[in-house]
Amino acid sequence: MSLVTPSPPRSPDVVGSRRTPNALKGAGLLIALVALVLLVLLSIWLGSKSIPFTATWDVLWNNDGSNDAVIIHEYRIPRTLLGLLVGAALGLAGALMQVLTRNPLADPGLLGVTMGASTGVVVSLGFLGIASVLGYVWFAFAGAAIASLVVYVIGASGRGSASPERLVLAGAAVTAVLxxxxxxxxxxxxxxxxxxxYWQVGSLAGRYYDVLMPVLPFIVVGVIVALLLIRPLNALAMGEELGRALGAHPDRIRVVGAVAITLLCGAATAAAGPIAFVGLAVPHMARLIAGPDQRWVLPYSLVLAPILLVGSDIVGRVIAPPSEVQVGIVTAAIGVPVFIALCRKRKLASL
Structure with missing residues (x-):
């Protein structure tokens, strides 16, 4: 006689009810992607110099060397691409930070990454006289990497492993010193x-292909590493003991997650400056839409963050012509009231 009681066959209604939420989440993600594509087109079209949409569309596919073509291809397209990369990097970094530290108010600056990048810029400006964006972008990235390494070494020293609490405390200490x-x-x-x-405000202006291309490999690798952590993060969210039982390795997951955060946040901050709020609020928006499942939270963060950043950059270009408002100011002005409204309407989604 079998000791295993056969499970009753699943009702088609039960299977269908499980598929419906995933279908809705997939549809929501598709809608977000369509919105992002529309914002990209708007970002290429709109700016301090008015160019008709038909002319923009023509020179987008046919670079005839005219003044409009130069503006579109040499200025607006690389600026838009950088906004996509920086937004995706900050959104994913924030989502990883919050789930790894179990802190709903965590953002990419919590482990000292942002302040490390700032210190790299300060060193290049104050001691080496390097004032160009292309020059100090490497110092910013190196500062972010070194600060992250120092935080992990301090958090892992002494007895026990590098727990989220110890990493947060180490990050706060390193941030204060820097x-x-x-x-x-x-x-x-x-x-x-x-x-x-000027760099501290956070801006996409003045950053073109010479800044975009050096940070592109780091952000791409960081995105890939972050997405590969989806299943381990779901296992870790059940608790360390149960996660270990399911085959997860908490310490290894935290180390790999810290590497991904450093690559994403370090490269994004080096290229555009420390843009606040994106990494903090976007993961909450993703969880409000899709729940705590990282299979949806990370992809939603990957799409919603560029929507916020590129949209804010468009607003900054058109609200005060012929001047521009830096994107870091606009993200705070637009995003903070929305985030407060979400918090007042309901509790922050659980991690």
Whole structure:
């Protein structure tokens, strides 16, 4: 006699009810992708210089060397592509940060990545006199990587493993030290402070292919690593003991996740400056739409964050012609009230 009781056959209604939520989530993701494509077209069309849509469409596919073609191909297209990359990187980095630290208010700056990138820029400006974006982008990325490594070494020192709590505390300590160092250097060098102030706001303006191409490989690798963590993160969300029983390795997952966060946030911050709010709020929006399943949270964050960033950049270009408002200011002005409204309407979605 068999000791295993055969499970009753599943009712077609039960199977269909399980498929319906996934179908709705897939449809929502498809709608978000369509919205992102439309925003990309708007970003190429709209700007401080008015170009008719028909002319924009023509020179988009036929670069005739005219002034309009130069604006479209040399300025707006690389700026839009950089907005897509930076947005996707910050959204994924924020989602990883929140699930790895079990902190719903975590953002990519919590592990010292953003402040590390800022320190790299300060060093290049204050000590080496490098004031070009292409010049200090590498220092920003190196600073982000070194700060992340220091945070992990401090968090893993002593007894026990690098738990989320210890990593957060180590990140706060490293951030405080680097902030003090940056302030001291900038106060003694007014010229460096003027240049750093512009970078600190967060902007996509003035960043073209010469900045886009160096950070592209790092962001692509970071996105791939983050998406490969979807199943392990779901197992880890059940608790460390149950996760280990399911074959997950918490310490390994945290290390790989920290590498992905460093690649994503470091490259994005190096290219566009520290753009706040995107990495904090977008994962919450994704969970409000799709629930806590990382199979949906990470893809939604990958799409919703570029929508927020590219949309904010479009708004910044058109609200004060002929000048522009930096995208970091617009994301805060648009996103913070929306985030507050979501928090007041309902509790933050569980991690």
């Amino acid at each position: 902030y003090a160092f940056n302030s001291a250097v900038l106060l003694m060098d007014p010229e460096a402070f003027d240049e750093y102030r």
